[in-house]
Amino acid sequence: MNQQSHLLSVITFLPLLGVPALLVLRSEDHTWIRRIALAVSLAEFVISLWLLPGFSRVNPSYQFPEIYSWIAGANIRYHLGVDGISLFLVLLTTFLTPLAILCSWQSIRENVKGFFIALLIIETAMIGVFVSLDLFLFFVFWELTLIPMYFLIGIWGHDRRIYAAVKFILYTMFGSILMLVAILWLYNLTGSFDLLEIQARLNVTTLPAATELLLFGAFFLAFAIKVPLFPLHTWLPDAHTEAPTAGSVILAGVMLKLGTYGMLRFCLPLFPDAAHKMAPYIGMLAIIGIVYGALVATVQHDLKRLVAYTSVSHLGFVVLGLFAFSTVSIQGAIYQMLNHGVSTGALFLGVGMLYDRRHTHEIKEFGGLTTPMPVLMSFFLFICLSSLALPLLNGFVGEFLILIGVFEHHAAWASWAASGAVLSAIYLLWAYQRVALGEVTEEKNRTLPDASTRERVILVTVAGVILFMGVASPLFTRRMEASTNNVLRQMDRVRDASRPTLVPPAGTQNIPSSSPHAEGSLANTTLKRARP
């Protein structure tokens, strides 16, 4: 039991333990650096699987909790826990990281040590985001994901890497700094950084409508930039195109989910009124994102950029599912987060394998690749099919659940969104046709080697998971159900208007009790005057 209770801490910080191990190795010892990084990430995956047997699917609250006081003076705690929403996202992270390490086996040749250290730090930070239940802790991890990714893009990226890295980090920081202000404001209103306490407090009181809208807006902006929701998506194609393969896999596979996860975890349950008020607009942006992302993807001549735009489209589905507020659509959205992580991660892995061979992403440089590389291209087709939501494969389940859920309340939304599903078939199959089918157009492509053993391991693993998630979806959705309903229940408080309005505690609350009168007048003036 004792071991159980620290499981989340172990999972969160295990990758970080690999960092000193890598640091002591010589920088030239590439083989061992890779092996140790892989070993750490595999161990991490195996340990994270231990979450499954201990996880109760009927329990809607957070499991494996850990609470310690961290910064006592500021009421900040180290509070971890997982529920049905975050459980699989943690697993997704631990599943994709070894693949990202494997795919960089050969392609990263410079500063190998730094590269794998950055990957391991990102893994810790991302898991930290998913499991922290203290807003301060959440924010710390949230910001910590940025710096290693910034280095991944900036050091090991392609030609325009510096532009892409700076754009990526400034965009995201702008969003998150306003979220920080919102977190502080929320603390000011509720006296806690702890998500559960804030939730409990908000359940019995109402926020003034304007305050709630502003807080919702600050949180939502940070998440929408991360997702990215149209029209905040412009950093994404650049970041994806310029990042090394592993960077793209992590970025698309997990990091974009931090945004949708944040919406589900914070925006919906904490500010349901505002969420309901803004849902029509957000739904509209999501639909625009779905269609726009798909259309732009269709006309790309750069394969990696094409895949990047598919993310805009697919995550539009996720946001749409979340803001339809039904159990089915939210479950579909969570499922689609996982699918997108696996499928788009896999697409980037495939694109990366092509890049390793030809050092280009231009579609017209390829053509007829099935002739020299039948195995690789068959798997690539399989992954494309999963991404375009072929029945029996994972993507279908997610999109289907979302569309059903959305259709219940907003038939028009559903029909617009469905067009995105059609478009995804167009751009993916067309791209596949141009890359893989027909005659070999470039002489250089004739002699390309087929998938190596390492690549086959990657591809078979991914394909296996895609198929498994396609046929065994109840194994996942059952575990999500209780938590999803919990979120919706928390949102229901919106209809109960009898609760008292949350009055922010007076600004004097923190004046030391030892000298109330010495400070009282000063603080009171503050309250009257300081309202710019």
Place this chain on the structure above:
Amino acid sequence: MQIPAEQITNIKRIAPEIALCFFGVLIMVVDSLLSATRKRSLIWLGLIGMLVALGCVEIAGSDPGPAYSDLIRMDAFSVFVHIIVIGAAALVILGSVQYLEHEGIQRAEYYALVLFAAAGMGILAGASELVTAFVGLEMSSISSYVLAGFRKRAAQSNEASLKYFILGSFATAFFLYGIAMTYGATGTTRIDLVRTTLQGLAHPPALAILGLGLIFVGLGFKVVAAPFQIYAPDVYEGAPTPVTALLASGPKAATFALMLRIFYVSFGSAHGTWFWAVWASAVLTMCIGNFAALAQTNVKRMLAYSSIAHAGYILVAFAASTAVGVAAVLFYLAVYVLMKVGAFLVLAHLGQTGEKRLEIQDYAGLGNKQPVLAACFSLFLLSLLGLPATGGFLGKFFAFQAALDSRIVWLVVIAAVNSVVGAYYYLRVIVAMYFWEPSKEYTPTRVAPTLTVALVIAAVGTLYLGVLPARVLALAKTAADSLFTSAR
């Protein structure tokens, strides 16, 4: 002969300043006995002086109270600021040995002046009477005027010294006028008596407000708050880099401490009057600092503008006008001193002889050539930027929290957006260090052990305050409380 117990207490409470001055004088005496090649060993004397002073602070802190009929006080607040300023001076001394050697200006006066400056700052931290504060201000300022011109063969350094001296004299004159006006309005120069007098009146008299305005000009100059920041970039850029580290940290911390005492205690009842001045100054300071820093290509100048921006963030906490705000200011100062001194000391090393290599392209590929130093520099820059898990983040965090606590929402939003603007120029240096191709002609120089120690202390301190701030935060809160209890 019997020394009255009261005198012993008095002496005990200014013992840190006595120790600093004593060792300063001692250094100058010993200097005449040393041959030119042995001068560098004077640093040990300086460091011992600092340690003794810190010991005195510790002893005096255990028995807080006023000294010399309340001209100066040793309370928790004063202790906290003492530790910050003496610590900053000690780090600067540790980090300057190699620099002075390279520049050929290894002289005893340097160490003595740093000690005198530290003594002046100590007086500022403890002053509970305005004329005493003036003495402290002059003592630290005059030492720093000389220090700014210490590279006497470099035109830039001379320019910095002269500029700092002339404008600084104006500022202190303003401060003195302010004291005179305050005296005229209230009939006293003691900080707590000014408070009692003003509290007795329904409205603060115009003369007192004028006095406060003049004091704000004088002290605003020293903390580099806009619109009195004009001199700072030139002075900071021209002064020898370790001196810049001192100028940007110590006097700023000490002067903020004095500002807290004067604004919060003396003029606490006139809060409504000064609140908007501080608010506007904070906005101006942050915006000017950050946006001007964006345009810089010289890293030293960029860091100079960044210290203007940081004065703005501190003013945000200052505007909170509560004990929480005081604690936030103090915590911010502790972090700020560590990261800023650290960053400037790295620059002092990287600049190499004659401070030739301060342009951003000079640092291209530094991450490959000197990975540890580059990592250290990145840490300071990321902390200045406000990345979580570094002290800089918590400094901003508590500052914003304190301001929000007092419902100063828009100022916090402006500060938050500003800190993203800041991200751009800090990251640019990191971009150069890690993402650019290494420049060919650069040959790294060895980092002296003393500098290593200074950088390690600064880096560990920055991380410590970022991850485990509870202890220092508690101290800052006690210090903040003592500021108000002393007012009664």
